[in-house]
Amino acid sequence: MHGIKNKILKIVFNLIGESISFAVNSLVANKLRTILSLLGITIGIFAIIIVFTVLDSLELNLRKSVESLGDNVVFVQKEPWQFGPDYPWWKYEKRPSIDFPVLDKIIKNCNSASAAAFVIFSSVTVKHGSSSIENVTVVCGSQQYDKVKNFEIAEGRYFNDIESSSGRPVAIIGDVLASTLFPFENPVGQTIKVNGAKVVVVGVFKKEGESILGNSSDTQVLVPINYARTLVDIHDENLNPQIMVRAKPGLTNDDLISELTGLMRSIHKLKPRNEDDFALNQTSLISTQFDSLFGVIGIVGWVIGGFSILVGGFGIANIMFVSVKERTNIIGIQKSLGAKNYFILSQFLFEAVFLSLIGGVIGLLIVYLITLVAGDSIGMEIVLSKSNVILGFTISILIGVVSGFVPAYGASQLDPVEAIRSN
Numbered sequence: 015m016h017g018i019k020n021k022i023l024k025i026v027f028n029l030i031g032e033s034i035s036f037a038v039n040s041l042v043a044n045k046l047r048t049i050l051s052l053l054g055i056t057i058g059i060f061a062i063i064i065v066f067t068v069l070d071s072l073e074l075n076l077r078k079s080v081e082s083l084g085d086n087v088v089f090v091q092k093e094p095w096q097f098g099p100d101y102p103w104w105k106y107e108k109r110p111s112i113d114f115p116v117l118d119k120i121i122k123n124c125n126s127a128s129a130a131a132f133v134i135f136s137s138v139t140v141k142h143g144s145s146s147i148e149n150v151t152v153v154c155g156s157q158q159y160d161k162v163k164n165f166e167i168a169e170g171r172y173f174n175d176i177e178s179s180s181g182r183p184v185a186i187i188g189d190v191l192a193s194t195l196f197p198f199e200n201p202v203g204q205t206i207k208v209n210g211a212k213v214v215v216v217g218v219f220k221k222e223g224e225s226i227l228g229n230s231s232d233t234q235v236l237v238p239i240n241y242a243r244t245l246v247d248i249h250d251e252n253l254n255p256q257i258m259v260r261a262k263p264g265l266t267n268d269d270l271i272s273e274l275t276g277l278m279r280s281i282h283k284l285k286p287r288n289e290d291d292f293a294l295n296q297t298s299l300i301s302t303q304f305d306s307l308f309g310v311i312g313i314v315g316w317v318i319g320g321f322s323i324l325v326g327g328f329g330i331a332n333i334m335f336v337s338v339k340e341r342t343n344i345i346g347i348q349k350s351l352g353a354k355n356y357f358i359l360s361q362f363l364f365e366a367v368f369l370s371l372i373g374g375v376i377g378l379l380i381v382y383l384i385t386l387v388a389g390d391s392i393g394m395e396i397v398l399s400k401s402n403v404i405l406g407f408t409i410s411i412l413i414g415v416v417s418g419f420v421p422a423y424g425a426s427q428l429d430p431v432e433a434i435r436s437n
Contacts, residue, residue, distance in 0.1 A: 054326025055373025065315025170217030181240030346433025366418020374410025
């Protein structure tokens with residue numbers, strides 16, 4: 015039994031070796047024809063894999079950005095997170111803005127909430143010495159902001175209760191701001207100017223990297239909401255006022271939203287027949303909106319790559335038909351010496367798969383080189399995943415099998431006498 019297995023393995027390896035040898039000889043003997051034929055496979059694999067690589071990278075970065083918002087956090091806002099041409103902005107513009115006093119009512123009356131924070135955003139100029147950075151996002155948050163927003167502090171600390179309630183001029187700055195304003199010293203304890211007002215740095219956020227949603231803390235300044243009153247009008251609707259509410263452990267967002275809906279309707283004194291004049295948003299809405307977009311882009315990638323692969327498949331088939339014609343005499347000799355039909359069929363199929371794999375490998379190599387260069391230039395991590403590499407090889411193998419089967423089958427059915435007589 016063991017000897018039979020060894021013989022079978024020996025036959026298979028000999029078959030693969032001969033097929034690779036024939037394929038290499040065909041490549042060397044017909045360089046131009048081979049290059050033109052494999053170009054379609056290379057472009058097709060490249061088109062499909064680059065699209066899925068970019069999509070996977072976008073999704074990965076998007077999920078990281080969404081996770082930083084918190085997957086068990088509900089955002090009480092004026093307008094819902096929606097996309098599309100039918101967005102009724104005129105309807106939402108009439109809604110009342112989310113005001114700071116609502117925060118206390120939520121903290122006192124919402125039993126499903128573990129923490130809540132009032133947050134506004136503004137754009138400011140930050141200075142230290144001769145260094146100045148414009149259009150910096152300043153996040154103005156109430157005391158429990160650290161309990162509803164996912165972030166880490168690399169140096170220093172978060173605001174204490176006294177600093178937050180009394181509105182002391184303190185700030186936590188992002189990693190990029192820290193390295194730019196304080197390249198040679200520890201920023202903690204240093205003073206910066208935010209729109210001309212002096213603020214003491216008490217902490218530095220841990221580096222997060224670029225964010226698709228633009229919510230990376232690397233280029234942000236966080237100050238207590240009560241201090242923000244001296245910088246901006248915290249009631250200004252243009253500052254995107256919102257209340258972030260985190261659900262208690264063991265409760266879902268649906269539980270929290272259900273209670274918040276009733277509470278907000280009570281706060282806004284809405285009658286039973288009146289529709290909500292507020293929005294309760296959650297991060298799953300962002301993912302849902304982008305899923306359809308990624309699906310459309312994925313289909314486009316398959317269509318573009320599919321046409322290229324179709325052309326490449328015809329190219330592989332053409333090479334194999336020519337190869338069969340050129341080696342008809344050899345096929346006849348092999349069959350006269352006892353070679354079975356399946357042996358001839360397998361030999362040419364292996365050759366077609368090998369040729370197709372060459373195009374696939376070249377396409378994958380191009381994608382990999384692009385990921386090495388593009389990541390730094392666009393500020394987003396792009397990675398060629400193992401699943402996409404496997405997908406590339408799988409498509410290449412399938413194209414080789416499909417394109418090579420007809421000529422390989424034709425070769426296996428040749429009459430040995432007629433094949434030997436042919437020129």
